Amino acid sequence: MVHALERLVVRHTRRLPLPAATAGNGRAPGNGAARRLDAALMSVGFKLSAGLFDELSRLPEETVLAVAARTLDSVRETVGDHVRHNVYFIDFPANVPDTTDFWTRCVAEALDDDTARPGLLRRLRAGVLDLLALPSYGSYRHTYEEMLAAHDALIAAAGDRLTVLHPGGSLDDEVTALYLSLAGSTTPLGDDHLRDLALLAAHRADGPQPETIPVREHRAVVNRARLDAGAGLLLDTVTDVLRLACALSDGDVALREPTRFRALSRPVRRALLGGLDAVVAAAPAKLADVAAHREAWKRLGERLHPHEYPRWPHAAEVFSVARGETKAPSLDSRVEELLGRNDVVGAATLLRSAPGRLLRALDRLLRAADGPEEVDAVLSACESAVPRVSGRVVLSLREHVQNRTGTAGDRRVFVNRLGAAWVTPDTRPPLPPEVRERLCAVLDAETRRRLPAPGHLLVDPAVLDVALPLSGRATAAGLGVLPRGSVSPVEGELLRFFTYWKQTARTTDYDLSALVLDEDLGTVAWLSYTALTAVEGRHSGDITDAPDGASEFIDLRLGAVRGRYVVPQVNLYRGEGFEEVEESFFGFMLRESEQRGRPFEPRTVRMKSELRGPGRVALPLVFERVEDGAWRARWLHLYLRGNPSENRVEENRVTVAVLLRGLLSRTPLTVRHLTGLLASEATATTWWDGVTLPEGPVTYIGLERPEGLPPGSRVLTPENLRDLIPA
Incomplete structure (x- = not known):
């Protein structure tokens, strides 16, 4: 249990709980063990901060070694290095054959197999070629060790990911702080974080509690x-x-x-x-x-x-x-009765007693309002309700209002709490510009009023386009994962994404694919088991059964991509869904061309997220080429319903394009919005250059916690960005 709690702290905070020093045992301090731990961490893209290294060096060596074993297990699982990632084509990305040549070779090998030949001939006479029936198709033809021997060592590059671990307090203090943070969060947690909260609550239910659990x-x-x-x-x-x-x-x-x-x-x-x-x-x-x-x-x-x-x-x-034996009319039924009589003002007045419901019904009330006087009455009711709702509702309405321009051809994108998405035409009339301006001014003033005084504000510009985490369900557990709608730069010559799954009981076949779209979202090309090679890159080969786990990779040369968008997806071809398998995740790596290395190198992993959704087609993110030729990732965390089986990239490309068109037309509320409001109350605002640190405590907002922040600083990174949402 101690290990499980420690792992939670490391995963959520990037802080390592420190055991108390044990004095008087006559053993040498753990300087050497700390160095070995630091070197081992760097091999998987992590590193001890100077402060953490110093703290560990003061502990007995056997204590450091015990901490090292637990920490390495935790970070390797975080990055996806706790499993063996093999590939079908041993030299991948080199020597991947043309798809037709590969299939022909599989058929020839089956014809040479006395056991497989009769069944194959019967299928060929019937005009059907079943790839899954070919003995050499879909299963690894070499061991993991043989695959490793076929690849040169990874050459270190300046762009390799390095995630720094910082010193924490005692495990008891860190667990208590994490419990208070999760329980008191102003935004709903995702399912993974909710399970973490349950584990923490079991240990802290009768201890310190947050002031409120909103x-x-x-x-x-x-x-x-x-x-x-x-x-x-x-x-x-x-x-x-x-x-x-x-x-x-x-x-x-x-x-x-x-x-x-x-x-x-x-x-x-x-x-x-x-x-x-x-x-x-x-x-x-x-x-x-x-x-x-x-x-x-x-x-x-x-x-x-x-x-x-x-x-x-x-x-x-x-x-x-x-049971209907006692009458207790709900507020919603009374509102519907008033709207049925076209009494919009009466409905708005009634909803003043439930300010959250008023703000959620605001768009409908404004559309139903007849004339400027009724519109003004609805807006006045909203203005009186705004101070009495949660900060999350205020910001959610702000995001909604800024997207209600009513551009012709707009589509509404609906995403449920599990990430299932669907699209419909937006037939609503637009909100008038003066209404949107008035609402935005009121909502921004209320948000500014609630934000704490930041003191000296220090901001990493890379975080500005991260979407505000108004719900933890708009993201997934993992490493380097950002909320749905966030945009982050992609820097490197080679983009390699991967998926891993391990079935629970039934034969399960997931297919990693990539759809390349032009600027109008028309299909340019795709990479999948039906198209192993293209100008853009290579597919590692199809694995069709995963009793011991299986991996698939796609390697892309970004400079060779002919389209504007690259949409990676994981298709369920047959077997267990994403919520049924023992484990499944997706991620991507970035490399320079001279680095070489194994198909999976943890140091180069930029993102790894769990795949746990209701649909049969997973869309974790989309890569987009921008005007200057650079690339960026836009985070989706979506699932399409798909077919019960045999989902393929060729068959869902139209659905993906329609969904993407709707998503690209929306502008999420980002960290840029809140930092702008915070800056108006800050004693000073500094853009973090990666080197210079101000004197005295700061409020730091960025993608990673820098070393050497002054004592008393408040740190907000993607792991706890929800704390930026005011109560």
Whole structure:
């Protein structure tokens, strides 16, 4: 368990918890062990900061060696180096054959195989060639060690990634700080981070707590841990109780998917019903929230047996409302009734009591408003509500408003919390420019009011185009991963992306592919198992079964790409989905042409993200050539539904182009927006040049934490960028 907690701290903070020094054992300090650890870390693209090296050097050697073993395991898994990445073509990217020549060779080898020949001849007579039936197709033809021997060592280059690890406090202090950060986050965590919060909460539920837990899903996870620990529950709405019940059944605490409630023990039933009774007794109007999840409440009632506990009559009212025996009109139904009578002003006035819902319904109210007076009334209601909603809602509305220009041909892109995406034409009339300007001014003023005074603001310009993490579900766990909509530069001659998967029980075939599109999003070319070579690059070969894990690679020479966009994708051809396999991830590397090296070199990995989504076609990001010929990555984190099986890049290229067109037309709210607001309140603003550090504490915002920041500095990097979102 200690190792698991330490790994969480390293992954989330890039800080290494330090054990207490052990004095008086007569052993030499760990200077030599620290040097060996530093060298081992550099082989996978990590490094000890000067401060961390100094701290480790003071510890006994055996302590440093134990820390080194755990740390290397953690960072190798982070970068994807914890598994063996083999390739079908042993010399990849050299000597990859033409696709037709390769298939012909596989057929010839099958004809020479006495066992395979009869079945192949029957298929050929029927006019069908099944590649998967060819004995030499789809399986590694050499060992991992033989593949390594076929490649020269990687030549170090200045552009190789180097992620610095910094000294932390004790494990107990670091775990507590991480728990407080995740539990108190103002934005919803992604599923991976939510699981991490559950692990941390199990160890910290009865310890220090954040001042508030504003996100309800986080509160459900914490409440489950508090219930197990015998601590008091944090409940202020009836829905908090429903979310907790879902957490206890390992269901969806976001309440978007039905939960199959488990049988609950009597102590748990008493805790839930007692909490529910107290909430309703304090505020009977909260019964109106029951209707939104009526069916879930009815199913939960079958597990809680509220009729057995007459001392909690208010809890019984909840289930009476769910069954329709007691009337408790919801706010939404009353709003719909007013809008049905075209009473827009009345609806806006009613929604003042629920400011979050008012802001989420604002666009609809403005479109329904009849004339300047009603528009002004709606905007006035919005302005009065803005100070009472969360910072995330303020910024989400700001992003929405700036994209409501109503350009002809616009498309609406919908992305659910799991990353599933779909596109529809945008038939809404645009918001008038004066309305958008008024709203933006109000929202920016409110955001500026909430932001803490930054003092001396130090900003790495490379972070400015990172999208604000308004939801942790807009990204994926991994290394170097940025929120959906972010843009980051891509520097290097060779771009190599990769996927790895390991099946759980069934034969599973994932196909790594790359779609090359022109500036109008028309197809130029693709690389996949059906097109192993192209002007742009090479495919490493198709692996069709992964009981021990399998990898596929695509190598691109960016200077040779004929189009403007390169869209890597992972297609499920057959077998287990991304949420069923034991493990699956995607990433990309950048190299210079003279570096050579193995197909997978951890030092050159710029990004590695988990593939855990509902669809059968994964679209992690798109590479885009900009005006000066440079390349940049635009982060997608999307999944297409695809076909039940046999998904191929050729068949989904139109869908990908339509989706990409919709995404490219949107402008996300980025760090640039918030740094502009922060700068107006800063005592000074400095652009980080990678060398010079100001004197005294700073608020640093960048992609990586620099060494040598003055004590007392506040550091915001992609790992904790959510802390930039005001409460």
